[in-house]
Every structure is written in C-alpha cells, then in structure tokens.
Amino acid sequence: MDYFMLFVSAIFINNIVLVQYLGTCPFMGTSKSTDVAIGMGAAVIFVMLMATAFTWPLQHYVLTPYGIGYLQTIVFILVIASLVQFVELFLKKVIPPLHASLGLFLPLITTNCAVMGVAIMVQRSNYSFVKAMAFSLASGIGFLIALVIISSIRERLDVSPVPTVFRGIPVALITAGVMSLVFLAFQGMAA
C-alpha cells in the first residue's frame, strides 16, 4: 500500500512538472509532438533512476557520515551532469535514432531541475534505497504523463484557430497553467 500511495502521490498529486513546477524547460521544449515527448520522457525516467541510484549511496555513505552534507547540491550537480554525458555517449553509440531525435534536449537534462529536484527530495524524505528508486521512477512517469498530455493537446492546437500572437509557446503555457489547476484537484486525496 505504501508503494501504491508513493506512486499515486509522485505521479498525480505531487506531479513533478504540474504541481512542483520543476523541469518546465523540457516540458515546453519537447512537447510539440507526442513521439518526441515519449522519447524525452523515457530519457528523463532513465536519468532520474540513474541519478537516484548514484546520489543515494553518495549521500548515505559519503556526504552524511563525513559531515559534508552541505556539499549536497554541488556534488549532485556534478554527478548528474556526468551521468547525462554518459547517457549521451551511450545513446549515440547504441541507439543513434533516439539520440538524433532528442538532439538538443538531451544535454538539457544536465541542468534539468526535475532530475536534481527528485534527487534532493529523495534525501529530504529519508526514503530507503528501494523506496527512493520507486519514487524517482514514479516521478519520471509523472513527467512523461504530463509531457504526453500536453503534446497531444499541442498537436490539436496546431490545427485549431488560435490567434496568431498566442500560437506556439504562449498558448502552451496557458494550457500548462490549466493542466496545473486540474492536477491540483488531486490534492487532498492522500498525504
């Protein structure tokens, strides 16, 4: 039940993009088409899991025991940045089409505050390693869902009579705002 609630909470109630307002940059940048959105979502899930897998032991076995917890932010940035670089190298070699379609957005994950946010939230909540991994997976799924929803809407918006000045990012931001309001309705369903 714990894990179920953890998933529901991370995906819907505390959705990383629409409720926590983290990772808005790729949320806007890669949500023009559903195909790219799914690729980006999958990449973020992967990086989030990797980041948690690396930062959790670092926090518990290095930063906390040696009393250098104050270095958390800078250490996490360093680790996540390295990880993303690694993922980019990996994708370029092993899955070139995905690498080509993600293009510019993959390096963006380096400075993606959603990934950073999840890594820090995991530590603040004092989750066990397994729970931490489950939380980051659920947060990633939440990110993917939000991205897929907005990309589907934006595909429709492309063929709808939107006033010229609002076309593109402006109407996408308005849509994101409305989506946030919708997700806020999940508040209170659980802790």
Next chain:
Amino acid sequence: MVTSSILVLFLLGLTAASVLAVAARILHVKEDPRVVSVEACLPGANCGGCGYPGCSAAATAVVNGDAPPELCVAANMETATRIAAIMGSEVQFKEPKVATNICSGGSRANLLFDYKGVEDCRAEALLYGGEKSCGIGCIGLGTCVKVCGFNAIRLSDAGLPVVDWNACRSCGKCAEACPTGAIRISSVASVLLHLNQTDDCLAPCMQKCPAQINVRRYIQQLKQGDMRGAMLTIKEHNPLPLAVGRVCPAPCENICRRKIVDEGVAIHTLHRYVADWEMQSGTRVNLHCNPPSGHKVAIIGGGPAGLSCAYFLRRVGHEPVIFEKREHIGGMMRGIIPEYRLPAKVVDWEVQTILNLGVETRTGVAFGRDVTLADLEKEGFEAVFIATGAWKVPPLGIDNDDAEGVLDSISFLHGVGHVYTDLRGKTVAVVGGSNTAMDVVRSAARLGAEVVALVPCIQRKMSANKEEILRAVEIGGDLRYMTAPLAIEVENGAVSGVTYCDLAYDNPEKPVGEPKPVSGTKAFVRADMVIAATDRLVDDGPLCDAEGKPMFKKDKKTGGITANPTTLQTDIPNVFVGGEVHTGRSILIQAVADGRRAARAIHFHVTEGAVPEPDNQQVQVIPESILKDMRVNYSIPRVQEPLISMDERRHTFKEEVAGSIAYEKARKEASRCLRCGLTCYDADAGAEYTLDEDVTVINAPGGE
C-alpha cells in the same frame, strides 16, 4: 572544512572525468568527415521532401550510398554537383517535380458539414470526414498553405490552392497534409504515365474519353487565354490534337453534364480550336522530353497508335523507332480519311511535331517481310509495339462479290483524286454503315456519282458519327436503312447493280440484336460500282511466324490480337499491341489511348521488368458523376462550327467542310463548361455573358 570540501569535490570530479574518459573511449562513434561536408552543402531546410527526417540524416544516407547526390528537393543542380564532387560521383538527371491541385470544385460541392470551430483540412477530415460530399475534392481551408515551407501555395479567391511552380520544391508536405489527396506531387513523366483512378477527381467527360484528356482544365485555360497551357494539357494525353479535333466522334460530349439542362459543351470544337491555334501560329509548343534513357523500342506501324506510343515513350525518355510499310507516316489518317475531313498537310504537321521530339522512322519496311521479331531483338530493341491497324475489308460474301467494279472501301478511298477522278453519270452502291462507308458516300458524291448506301441497321445504331451521316445525306447520298445486299448483278462481266432485301428487328419497338431479312422484299438498284464498307479486319498475314503459324492469340469477337487490357502486353512478354490490330475497327482517340497505355507499360517493362496494374483503375463511369438533377444559372446557346457551302463541297476536295471558330466564340463556348468534378459543378458558369442577348438567366444565382 574548506580543505576537505575542495578535496572531496576534486576527487569526485576526477572520478567522473575518468569514467567519462573511459566511456568516451569505449563508446566512441567515428564520424565520417564527408557527412559533415555533405550536410554543409544542403540548404538545411529539414523539409523531409527527400524522404529522410532531416538534412543530417540525408547527408548520412548520401555518404552511405543509400541516396544519390541529387536527393535534395529544395536544392538546385549546383548543390547536387557539389555533393557529387565530395562523393566522387556524377549527378544523374533528376526529373523536376511539382505539386498540382487536381480539384476544381472549391466550395461548390455539396456541403455536408458546417462546423465553425475547425479551420484546418486535416482536422475537419479527421472529425467529420471532410466538408464535402465528395471525398476527393479540396476542403479549401488551406492546410497545404500553412505547411508549405517555400511559400509556393496560396488560396485563390474561389478557395482553391494555387501552386507557384517556380517556388515549389516538391517536398511533398502539402500532399502529405492534404487529407483528400486533392494535391499531388507529380513530374511530367508521372503525369504522362498516369491512368485514371477512381480516387481522382474526374469530370464525366474525362472519364468517358478513352485518352482520359483533362477536358475541363484545357477548357478553362482556353477561357483564360492561356492557349499554350491548354495545348500542353491536351498533349499530356493526346499527341494528335489536330486529327482528333477533326474526326473524333467525341464520346465526351455525349456524357457532358450540361446535357441535363441544355446542350452539352462543344468539347470537340474547342479541342480543334486549341490545336488549330498552334498550327496557325506556325511554331510548335515546346514539349518537355527526358534525356535519352538508352532503352530502344520498336514500333510496328506509323498510324495513330504507333505515333502516340512513340510520342509518349520519347517524352518519358526512351528511344522509339517507327517501322512503317508505306512511304508516309500517318496510317489511315493520311490518304484514307478524305481531305475534306482531315487534310494531308494537317497530318504532316502533326506527324512532324512528334518526329521532332527525336523519334526515328524507317519507312518502306514491312513487318514479317523485311523485319521480324527476332531481327528486332538482335538489333537491341527491348520491347516491340505492334500497331499495324485493320486494313483488310472483308468480301461481301454474296454472289459475284469479286466481279469487276466491286471494290473495298480502303482501295476506293485511297484512289480518290488520282485513280477515281470523275464519276459523273455513274451510280455507286455502298454497303455498310460505318464512318468509312460515309466517307465513301461523300467522296463518290463529290466525284459526281449518284450514291445509294445500303445500311444494315437503323440510323441510331450506325457506327458512323452523327455528323458524318448528316453530311452524307446533305451531299445527296441516298441512305437506305435496314437493307442488306443479296447478290451483285453482272452484265458482260461487270457490275450492273445490286439486289437487296429489307431487314427487320424481331421487335421493332426494341431494336436489339441483329435484324433479319424480311421475305418478299427483294429489290434492285442499278450500280456501276459496288463498294464494300461493312467492316475492317486485321490482316494477320504478317503476324505469323516463319512456319506460318499465328504468333498471337486472336480475340474471336473483335478479330484483334488479345492482350492484357491494362498493359496491352501479349503472350510474348516484350511484345505489346494496340490500336485497331488489338481492338478491331475503332475510333482514332482509342488508338491514341492505346498508344499511351502501351507506352506506360513499355516504360515499366524496360525500366523495372514488370508492369504494375494501377490501383483503383477507373474502367467505367463512376456512379457519383452521373447526377440526375442539377441546376445552372445561365443558358448560353452552343456554338456552331462554320461549314462551307454545298456548292463548294461538290467542287473541291482540298477545302475542309468544317472550319474553325473565332476566339470570342471559343471563349464563350468555354464559359459554358461547368468545371465538373465527381459531384460538383459550377452553377454560375457563363455569368460573365449575362448581358448578351442570347443568354438566358434560368435561376437567380444564390437563390433556392
């Protein structure tokens, strides 16, 4: 604290750097510098027109050898040459392609939906299946305009997309975005090789024409004064517009939608007007021909089918050679169809236009006698098109049908003017009801003879054109319908007359089937000459092998060589057949259509090895196009062709009976065209002539 912080971060950074360094070594992807160079040559439009997701992918494909240097649709030859230089290869010829809109319906098709919220064709089609009852017509919301990255499309006042052919890069975005297929990407070759399909927006006239000429388009071009455009439109499907414009019975006019409310459009007259415009201008409209492909094709017979096949083959890039038995190219058009219907100088001009494209001819070479299939194969011809026509007139099959004075129609027509120069005081009996029979009647009457024609059916059932029958009667031909010859009477070894009887259908109310002789109706008509013009058959003498066995199967009904109806391919895979040698006696436009069909098949045969059957091929009139009711707002009387006087007809063979009309008249007639699609038509056609005296307003425009 500071020291430990620095140490920790240094160690962490060092570790990360080491891991990445090792990973970079292991996961290293070697980039071909040529990809970068090729990509730099490309314009970076990322339009996807080449079929690759972007310029980077396209550059990789070129370097990998998966795509040629000229793959970029947005770039010019210079770019292709630069890429070829990088790759160390040569630029191949790339046929230019452009987007074209096949719909002329606009908002005139019946509206099924009126949904105000959607302003995009794709969305409308997605949500409601399109705005129109016609699934092919343009919805008119301009999605194609929005997606065009080259500003090559705009919407006209009528809400139809207009493509700027100079700006179009044929990237295919518009065709991809169009949910109804009203916009297509095509090249000259693909237009020439396209056969009508049920998912084309076809006006009834275009469906009925054997050659599938885009009638409504050339009529509109004529109306707008774009005569060159009209000529090119006709020549997409018909290389013999002068001949067709003179002798075609115009099946298109019989199905013209305008006939529902008044008289059909004089399509045939307008066709001739456009053709005459080119000849009278003295210069030939330039036709695009692809560079020689190196594929040689032999064409047996220089008649309309052979000429048509040669023309289309040459235009798509092949090298046809016509082998003709006679000294002149042109088949029956030259020397058999009388001068007053189709002058030899007109045929010569027309033939020359085709030969100028680079078609080689070898006259005086008879198939079977001077050249055989084996010889042609030895000479490197990859395909053979047989179009030897139907020149044999069957004997009448009655007593004395070989007596002196009994002739066949072909020999007689061939001899008119030099062998037969004066028939004054003589009586000529003609047997048959075909166009050839009517030509014989008219020619004999012009030579001064009294002519009696024994026609074995009622007028409506005659195979001759209505006009031809009328002209034959006008000049004094005595057409005796429902009669059949019984015997030819002979006096002193020469013909003296014909005995004949009346015929009757089993049910006179419903004249179907063959009429039968009526007993006791024997009659006699005096005649100095009897000319058989009942039919024309294929002469199968040359179509036999060295041992005298027939090389091809024959159709029992038509007497022609059997072949696949779409590809015209015979049992011998590289031999194609068309024209009257395939269909039996037929009309000129059918031969032209066969030539085109065969050229399409030969093109695929020599380039790809197999001939694809087009999907959804239109073989009969599409039911949607036969509207029972319709309303038009303006009625304009149909134009009449000028005719020379009866006196002139009797004294000259050189003057054409029917003349060409003036531009103003042609334009007014063109404005009667309703620009039909499958279900749509322009009810306001002719509105610009409202003030003319002879124009009647039938319905107030916009009223119910």
